[in-house]
Amino acid sequence: MVTLSDRIASLHVSPIRRVTALFAEASQKKELISFGGGGPSLPPPPEVSEEIIRKVREDPQGSTAYTGTRGFLELRKLIAEDWMKHDNEVYKPESEIILTDGATEAIFCAFLSIFNKNDEVVLTNPTYLGYLEAFQLAGARAKWLPVKVEDGYQPSLEVLKSVITKRTKAVVLLSPDNPTGRIIREDFIKGLLDLAKDYDFWVVNDSTYRDIVFDKPQPKISSLPGAHERVLSVGSFSKEASVPGLRLGYALGPSEMIDGIEKVKQYTTLAPNILSQYAVLPFLRNGVKERYLRDYVLPIYKKRRDVMEEAIRKYLPEAGIVRPDGAFYFFVDLRHYLQAMDRDEQDLCNRLLTRKGVIVIPGSYFGDKGVGHVRFTFVSEPEDRIRLGVQRIGEYVFSYTFSMD
Amino acid sequence: MVTLSDRIASLHVSPIRRVTALFAEASQKKELISFGGGGPSLPPPPEVSEEIIRKVREDPQGSTAYTGTRGFLELRKLIAEDWMKHDNEVYKPESEIILTDGATEAIFCAFLSIFNKNDEVVLTNPTYLGYLEAFQLAGARAKWLPVKVEDGYQPSLEVLKSVITKRTKAVVLLSPDNPTGRIIREDFIKGLLDLAKDYDFWVVNDSTYRDIVFDKPQPKISSLPGAHERVLSVGSFSKEASVPGLRLGYALGPSEMIDGIEKVKQYTTLAPNILSQYAVLPFLRNGVKERYLRDYVLPIYKKRRDVMEEAIRKYLPEAGIVRPDGAFYFFVDLRHYLQAMDRDEQDLCNRLLTRKGVIVIPGSYFGDKGVGHVRFTFVSEPEDRIRLGVQRIGEYVFSYTFSMD
Numbered sequence: 001m002v003t004l005s006d007r008i009a010s011l012h013v014s015p016i017r018r019v020t021a022l023f024a025e026a027s028q029k030k031e032l033i034s035f036g037g038g039g040p041s042l043p044p045p046p047e048v049s050e051e052i053i054r055k056v057r058e059d060p061q062g063s064t065a066y067t068g069t070r071g072f073l074e075l076r077k078l079i080a081e082d083w084m085k086h087d088n089e090v091y092k093p094e095s096e097i098i099l100t101d102g103a104t105e106a107i108f109c110a111f112l113s114i115f116n117k118n119d120e121v122v123l124t125n126p127t128y129l130g131y132l133e134a135f136q137l138a139g140a141r142a143k144w145l146p147v148k149v150e151d152g153y154q155p156s157l158e159v160l161k162s163v164i165t166k167r168t169k170a171v172v173l174l175s176p177d178n179p180t181g182r183i184i185r186e187d188f189i190k191g192l193l194d195l196a197k198d199y200d201f202w203v204v205n206d207s208t209y210r211d212i213v214f215d216k217p218q219p220k221i222s223s224l225p226g227a228h229e230r231v232l233s234v235g236s237f238s239k240e241a242s243v244p245g246l247r248l249g250y251a252l253g254p255s256e257m258i259d260g261i262e263k264v265k266q267y268t269t270l271a272p273n274i275l276s277q278y279a280v281l282p283f284l285r286n287g288v289k290e291r292y293l294r295d296y297v298l299p300i301y302k303k304r305r306d307v308m309e310e311a312i313r314k315y316l317p318e319a320g321i322v323r324p325d326g327a328f329y330f331f332v333d334l335r336h337y338l339q340a341m342d343r344d345e346q347d348l349c350n351r352l353l354t355r356k357g358v359i360v361i362p363g364s365y366f367g368d369k370g371v372g373h374v375r376f377t378f379v380s381e382p383e384d385r386i387r388l389g390v391q392r393i394g395e396y397v398f399s400y401t402f403s404m405d
Numbered sequence: 406m407v408t409l410s411d412r413i414a415s416l417h418v419s420p421i422r423r424v425t426a427l428f429a430e431a432s433q434k435k436e437l438i439s440f441g442g443g444g445p446s447l448p449p450p451p452e453v454s455e456e457i458i459r460k461v462r463e464d465p466q467g468s469t470a471y472t473g474t475r476g477f478l479e480l481r482k483l484i485a486e487d488w489m490k491h492d493n494e495v496y497k498p499e500s501e502i503i504l505t506d507g508a509t510e511a512i513f514c515a516f517l518s519i520f521n522k523n524d525e526v527v528l529t530n531p532t533y534l535g536y537l538e539a540f541q542l543a544g545a546r547a548k549w550l551p552v553k554v555e556d557g558y559q560p561s562l563e564v565l566k567s568v569i570t571k572r573t574k575a576v577v578l579l580s581p582d583n584p585t586g587r588i589i590r591e592d593f594i595k596g597l598l599d600l601a602k603d604y605d606f607w608v609v610n611d612s613t614y615r616d617i618v619f620d621k622p623q624p625k626i627s628s629l630p631g632a633h634e635r636v637l638s639v640g641s642f643s644k645e646a647s648v649p650g651l652r653l654g655y656a657l658g659p660s661e662m663i664d665g666i667e668k669v670k671q672y673t674t675l676a677p678n679i680l681s682q683y684a685v686l687p688f689l690r691n692g693v694k695e696r697y698l699r700d701y702v703l704p705i706y707k708k709r710r711d712v713m714e715e716a717i718r719k720y721l722p723e724a725g726i727v728r729p730d731g732a733f734y735f736f737v738d739l740r741h742y743l744q745a746m747d748r749d750e751q752d753l754c755n756r757l758l759t760r761k762g763v764i765v766i767p768g769s770y771f772g773d774k775g776v777g778h779v780r781f782t783f784v785s786e787p788e789d790r791i792r793l794g795v796q797r798i799g800e801y802v803f804s805y806t807f808s809m810d
Binding site for chain 2: 004006011012041067116130242244246254262
C-alpha cells in the first residue's frame with residue numbers, strides 16, 4: 001500500500017457529517033426526531049426556485065457554463081449593497097469580494113492565505129466543528145478561549161488578552177455562534193479590534209448566521225474605525241436563504257486578502273457554481289431577503305426556540321442553558337444529569353438515538369470545553385416534535401437515574 | 406497592513422481564468438473569436454436541464470438541502486457502473502468513490518492527501534495550468550517530464566525513469582491531455598505502472614477528458630494488474646456532460662485514499678452541490694451519456710478539429726502540430742514564425758487579441774517547454790469562425806513578417 005501524507009493522519013471525519021450522510025441516505029426513517037444537523041428546515045423563497053427554473057429553461061447552456069473565479073460581478077455588487085445596509089461599510093465589488101463554495105471554502109482559503117507554519121489562531125472553545133482542524137491544514141496552531149454557560153457563553157476580553165502573543169496571526173469570531181447561539185457583546189468586539197491593531201493580527205469575522213437573530217441585532221465590527229484593513233468577513237447564503245445544498249458563500253475584506261483567497265480558490269474549486277449564483281441574485285433584490293427573513297423564517301425559528309426552551313426547562317429542569325439570541329442551537333449543560341447517570345455525553349447521545357430515536361450532538365465534538373454538554377438544534381423540527389423530542393430526552397434521563405437509584 | 410502567508414506570494418492568478426472572467430462579464434463582445442477557454446460549447450443533454458427543473462419545481466427544499474460529504478450513494482453507484490463499462494474495473498460506491506467540486510477539488514484534496522513536504526511529483530511539461538502550483542500548496546516539488554511536438558507530445562518512458570527518485574510520491578497522468586490533446590500510449594502506461602510498483606508511488610490518473618476521444622480509445626490503466634491499489638482516478642462531468650458551471654467531479658481509488666480526500670473536503674467545500682448531483686443522475690442512466698457523446702458532441706467536435714487542422718495547414722503552413730486524438734486543443738508550435746517576427750508567443754497572443762480580435766493562449770502558461778507554442782481551443786467556435794479565426798492569425802503573422810522584411 002502506498003502511503004498517505006502525515007497531515008491526513010491528524011484529520012478526522014466530522015461525526016456530524018457522518019450523521020448527515022446517514023440521514024441524507026435514509027431520510028425515510030421518519031420516526032427519528034432530529035435535533036442534530038445544522039441545516040435550515042424551511043424551503044427557500046419562491047423567487048430563488050423560480051429563477052433556477054427560468055434560467056435553466058431559457059438558457060440550458062448559459063446556465064451551466066463556467067464563470068470567473070470570483071463569480072458574477074452583479075452578485076458581488078448586491079452583496080456589497082447588503083453589507084452597506086447591514087454594517088454601513090463600503091466594500092468594492094471588483095476587488096474586495098469573492099464568491100466561494102459556502103463559507104467553508106472562504107474560511108479554508110482565508111486560513112491558507114493568512115497562516116505560516118506555527119502561527120497562532122485564537123478560537124473559542126467550544127466552537128464550530130468546521131474550524132477544529134482546518135487551521136492545521138494551513139500549519140497554524142490553536143490557542144483556545146474558553147466560554148462557559150455561566151457567562152452566557154460570552155468570551156472574556158481579559159482571557160483573550162492573556163492568550164494573544166506575538167505569534168497570533170488571527171482571531172476567529174463567530175457571531176451568532178455555533179454551537180452556543182450567543183451574539184457577541186459589543187465591548188468584546190471593540191477590545192478585540194484594539195488588540196488586532198496593537199498586535200497586528202487578522203480578525204476572521206464569520207457571519208454565517210448574521211441575519212438569523214431573534215431579539216437584538218448583531219453588533220457591527222466591519223464599520224468600526226480601523227476594521228476595514230484587518231477584518232476579513234465571510235458570509236453564506238446557506239442559512240439566510242435556506243439553500244445549504246447550493247454551496248454558495250463569500251468573503252469580503254481588503255483586496256490583498258481577496259487576491260490571496262482567489263489564488264487558493266483556483267486550486268480548491270476553480271469557480272463558484274453558476275446556477276447557485278443565478279439562484280441568489282433575486283434573493284438580494286427588491287427586498288426579497290428582508291421579507292423572507294422577517295415575515296417567514298425568523299418568526300418560525302423564534303417560536304421553535306421558545307418552545308424548545310420551555311420544553312428543556314420543563315423536562316430537564318436541572319440543565320444549564322443560555323437562551324440563544326441567534327443561530328440554530330441550544331448548547332445544553334447536562335453535567336448534573338450525566339453525573340447522576342455516571343455517563344459521558346457521547347454515551348448519552350448514542351443511547352438517546354438507539355433507545356429514544358432522538359438525535360442530539362455531543363458537546364465534546366466542539367472542543368474539550370464542551371464535555372458534559374449536548375447541542376440541540378431547534379430549527380429542524382416543528383413545534384410538537386420539539387416538545388416530544390425533549391420530553392423523550394427527559395424521560396430517558398429520569399428513568400435511567402431512577403432505575404439506577 | 407496585516408501580512409499574508411508566504412505561500413500566497415508564490416501563487417499566481419491563472420491568466421486563463423482572468424480571460425474567462427473578462428469573457429463571462431463581457432459576453433456581448435461577439436466580434437471576438439475565442440480559441441481561448443477550455444469550456445465545452447454545446448448545451449447539456451435535455452435530460453439534465455429537465456431534471457433540474459423537475460426537481461426544483463417538485464421539491465424546492467429537498468433540492469437545496471445538504472447532502473453527505475461523499476455525495477449521493479445512487480450517483481456513486483452510477484459512476485461505478487460507468488467505470489465498469491469503460492475500464493472494466495470494479496470500484497465500491499460506498500468506500501472507493503467520492504464526489505467533488507469538479508476534478509479540480511479532487512486533485513487538490515488528493516495532493517493534500519498524498520504529499521509531505523519535499524515529496525516529489527512528476528508532471529509533463531507543458532501541462533494543465535491547474536496543476537502548476539497546486540502541488541506547492543501540499544508542500545511537494547515538481548520534477549518535469551518534457552514532451553515535444555516532434556514526439557507527438559508523447560512522454561518518454563526512459564526520461565520518466567531518469568526523473569523517478571526515492572522521493573517520488575506521485576506521477577500525474579492526464580490523457581487525453583490539456584494542452585496537447587494527445588492520448589497516452591499503452592506501453593507508457595504499463596511502464597509507468599511497473600515503476601509505481603517498484604518505487605511505491607501513486608499514479609494520479611486525471612480522466613477529465615476520458616470520453617472526449619475521436620479516433621482511438623483511451624487505454625485503460627485502472628484495470629491493469631496492481632493498478633487498483635496505487636491509481637487514483639479523477640473524473641469530471643464538466644466536459645462529458647457540458648456542465649462545467651455545475652462544478653461536479655469525482656475521485657475513485659483505494660478506500661484509504663478516498664477517506665483522506667473526504668477528510669480534506671470537509672474543510673474545502675463540506676459537501677457537493679445537491680442540484681448538480683440531481684442534474685447528472687439522468688446523464689448516467691439509460692444510455693443518455695453514450696448517445697449524447699456519440700450522436701451529438703463527438704461528431705461536432707471532431708469536425709471542428711478537422712476544420713481547424715485544415716485551416717492551420719493552410720494559413721500557418723510552417724506551424725508544427727500534432728492532430729489531437731482527444732480533448733479540446735491544438736498545441737501549435739509557432740517557433741518558425743515567432744523567430745521571423747522576433748517576438749515571443751505572449752506578445753503574439755496580445756497582438757492577436759487587440760489587432761485581430763482572436764483569443765489564443767500562450768504556450769508558456771503551461772510550463773517553460775511551452776515557450777514558442779500557442780494553444781488553440783477547437784471546440785468553442787463553429788466551423789466558419791474557426792476558419793476565419795485561423796485565417797486572421799495567418800494574415801497577421803504574414804503581414805507582420807512581410808512588413809518587417
